[in-house]
Amino acid sequence: MKLVQSWGRLDSKLHQVVLLTSPQQSKIEIKEKFPGLAFGNGRSYGDICLNPNGFLWNTQGLSNFCSWNPETGRLTTEAGVLLKDVQQTFLSRGWMLPVTPGTQLVTVGGAIANDVHGKNHHAFGTFGDHIIRLWLLRTNGQEIECSRSVNSEWFEATIGGMGLTGVILKAEIQLKQVSGPWLESETIPFQGLEDFFSLSDSSESKWEHTVSWIDCLAGINTRGIFMRANPSKHIEREKTASKPKKIFFTPPISPVNKFTLSFFNTAYYWIQRGRSGKSIVNYKDFFYPLDGVLEWNRLYGPNGFYQYQSVIPRETGLDATREMLKEISRAREGSFLAVLKTFGKRPSSGLLSFARPGVTLALDFPNRNVKTLALFKRLDSIVEEAGGALYLAKDNRMSSKMFVKTYPSLEKFLPFRDPGITSSMSRRLFGS
Amino acid sequence: MLDTQPLFRRIIIVGATSAIANQCAKIWLTAQSAELILIGRDELKLKQITSDLKIRSPQSSISSIFVNFLDEKSIQETTQLICEERLPDIVLIAQGALPNQEECQHNLNVCRAALEINGISPILFTEGFAKFMAKADFGRIIVIGSVAGDRGRQSNYVYGAAKAMVHRYIEGLQHRIAGHCHNLSILLVKPGPTATPMTRHLQAAGASLASAETVALEIVEASNKHKTQLYTPKKWGIIMFLIRHLPSFIFNKIRI
Ligand SMILES: Cc1cc2nc3c(=O)[nH]c(=O)nc-3n(C[C@H](O)[C@H](O)[C@H](O)COP(=O)(O)OP(=O)(O)OC[C@H]3O[C@@H](n4cnc5c(N)ncnc54)[C@H](O)[C@@H]3O)c2cc1C
Numbered sequence: 001m002k003l004v005q006s007w008g009r010l011d012s013k014l015h016q017v018v019l020l021t022s023p024q025q026s027k028i029e030i031k032e033k034f035p036g037l038a039f040g041n042g043r044s045y046g047d048i049c050l051n052p053n054g055f056l057w058n059t060q061g062l063s064n065f066c067s068w069n070p071e072t073g074r075l076t077t078e079a080g081v082l083l084k085d086v087q088q089t090f091l092s093r094g095w096m097l098p099v100t101p102g103t104q105l106v107t108v109g110g111a112i113a114n115d116v117h118g119k120n121h122h123a124f125g126t127f128g129d130h131i132i133r134l135w136l137l138r139t140n141g142q143e144i145e146c147s148r149s150v151n152s153e154w155f156e157a158t159i160g161g162m163g164l165t166g167v168i169l170k171a172e173i174q175l176k177q178v179s180g181p182w183l184e185s186e187t188i189p190f191q192g193l194e195d196f197f198s199l200s201d202s203s204e205s206k207w208e209h210t211v212s213w214i215d216c217l218a219g220i221n222t223r224g225i226f227m228r229a230n231p232s233k234h235i236e237r238e239k240t241a242s243k244p245k246k247i248f249f250t251p252p253i254s255p256v257n258k259f260t261l262s263f264f265n266t267a268y269y270w271i272q273r274g275r276s277g278k279s280i281v282n283y284k285d286f287f288y289p290l291d292g293v294l295e296w297n298r299l300y301g302p303n304g305f306y307q308y309q310s311v312i313p314r315e316t317g318l319d320a321t322r323e324m325l326k327e328i329s330r331a332r333e334g335s336f337l338a339v340l341k342t343f344g345k346r347p348s349s350g351l352l353s354f355a356r357p358g359v360t361l362a363l364d365f366p367n368r369n370v371k372t373l374a375l376f377k378r379l380d381s382i383v384e385e386a387g388g389a390l391y392l393a394k395d396n397r398m399s400s401k402m403f404v405k406t407y408p409s410l411e412k413f414l415p416f417r418d419p420g421i422t423s424s425m426s427r428r429l430f431g432s
Numbered sequence: 433m434l435d436t437q438p439l440f441r442r443i444i445i446v447g448a449t450s451a452i453a454n455q456c457a458k459i460w461l462t463a464q465s466a467e468l469i470l471i472g473r474d475e476l477k478l479k480q481i482t483s484d485l486k487i488r489s490p491q492s493s494i495s496s497i498f499v500n501f502l503d504e505k506s507i508q509e510t511t512q513l514i515c516e517e518r519l520p521d522i523v524l525i526a527q528g529a530l531p532n533q534e535e536c537q538h539n540l541n542v543c544r545a546a547l548e549i550n551g552i553s554p555i556l557f558t559e560g561f562a563k564f565m566a567k568a569d570f571g572r573i574i575v576i577g578s579v580a581g582d583r584g585r586q587s588n589y590v591y592g593a594a595k596a597m598v599h600r601y602i603e604g605l606q607h608r609i610a611g612h613c614h615n616l617s618i619l620l621v622k623p624g625p626t627a628t629p630m631t632r633h634l635q636a637a638g639a640s641l642a643s644a645e646t647v648a649l650e651i652v653e654a655s656n657k658h659k660t661q662l663y664t665p666k667k668w669g670i671i672m673f674l675i676r677h678l679p680s681f682i683f684n685k686i687r688i
Contacts, residue, residue, distance in 0.1 A: 018632070019627075019629060019632050021451075021629045022476075022477060022480065024476065025629075061451070061629065063484075064480050064481065064483070064484035065483070065484045065487040065488065066480075066483060066484070066487075067483065067487070068487040070490075075487075088462075089487070089488055
């Protein structure tokens, strides 16, 4: 038995960890050691990747590339490969992942199971939109190859399917052609949510990537920094990346509190404001700013932290976001990481995918138990009222009632669950 | 006719499906293209690893050989064939299997198999390559031993005995070439418990192990510096120093 935590470090529970090392060995292993759950790199914040006291199938040994077509840019890879490995291997040949989340330290399988999104949703959709085929292993030993045309119902259930339909062994991904590691970016400070929306709307047709940081303590006078970028043809030798720094210990009490926070947020706003304008940036700095500090999640102290990420349709988006920010600033909660972004109109590939047209707000909250949970209750009602939903990759506490109401394709998903797979989250949300 | 092919480094990996060896291969190929020959026992896994490495390094030439690890005749033929074609720049000997100690005590077949695959086989391969490389005074040989070879412990002394044999053997080989070889280096690696398929049961039992990637990075670095011995991760050098020097009357009281 081994103690395993997810990224939020809210608790640490014993698991029977089973290392999967090859597709053929996985088949034998999970047929004997079940019920269980696939585990990628534990970069989900809550309980979606945990199965306390039960089996956890660690997929990191599924780490081979299987085939690569340099003409079409199609890569078939085992599911335990990290996105970092894909980016590093193919960038120098002019190919990259079309969609990537804010950290490259996640596995291909984890990125599919949460159907993750990046800063270019309005242009490229979600990770699942670029999956051509995948190979799914069920706990009864059955292997299902599925795509948009073959076994398509399995394909739709598995993308964004929280690992509950089977273990993804391999996937074929369509990479995107790029001319190098550089992006032309522009940073624009803004005041007020209206400003944010108008910047988003006017940027989406011309800029591939858009995202905003906001000062969550500023209340209704929301101020923030809008960032947009396009791939650049700028040819220059890549500077050697600086070695990532690492937080080696967990401070006994979190240094993130309302005093330091308001200081940090104000300082960050003014520093970024000073840097506003155009520049050429490396993809790593733009896509993965947090990967530069390994294990930064320890900064929230031994109690861990939550991330609360919602999506609200555009019609209700402005009012609901304003309402949420008001609640957060009134509670003097929240943290340094507060991200606001609009999703484009395209529907996602998966039945339970999170990304849908609207505006998404993501915030970290140090875990202060009852106080934090009470705030979340108030935020939940705003989200529900506005016809929005919460992101399962980040959640650790939503009620099953809210889940059922906000994920309308749930009924369609249920027949595809693998009875040999269970997680903390599935027990909380599905009752099994 | 002029051979216009660039002369890549020639790297031979015995036990190529081992997680540490596989990580070393990835590191070498990321740094520069090479001619890589993978030697293993599991044909399907060798095939998967070969196609993975070919994708990572399309300029490299990668081939695999399927050999019986305990048959001295095939080992002799394979090492000779490789060396006569062109001397390797790097040879990594990485095969091994962690047996269940109790099973070794009850079943002498299991005990013999453990001694052979962890002790005899690496020695036969090393000797096979050393014959040519020592004569030419060229290249680097890296052999993966284990901290288990430093002192016999009740929990894994059969495995430890095989690794101790490898240790003594490498010591002798290093002694043999000392003085007249200046360009051939021989590195004995002693990894502490590493997260690989071999230690699956230790991981399941909750041990916190080094990653194969970290261990491989240290191996490549040590071999670039022509080191002769490496404990990896480094803390194992200190731990094993203490364990080796514990007096028996204390050592025998602790169950490790
Ligand atoms: C700093 C940071 C930034 C982030 N930014 C973003 C972002 O911008 N956008 C976004 O969408 N997400 C973001 N995330 C969340 C992250 O992308 C997802 O949680 C991702 O799914 C984690 O992948 P993982 O490999 O660590 O999987 P885990 O967290 O280990 O597992 C996630 C889920 O995938 C399942 N799973 C894993 N492997 C397999 C497999 N082989 N077969 C079947 N199921 C499998 C697990 O069972 C689990 O349900 C961020 C996370 C961090 C820490």
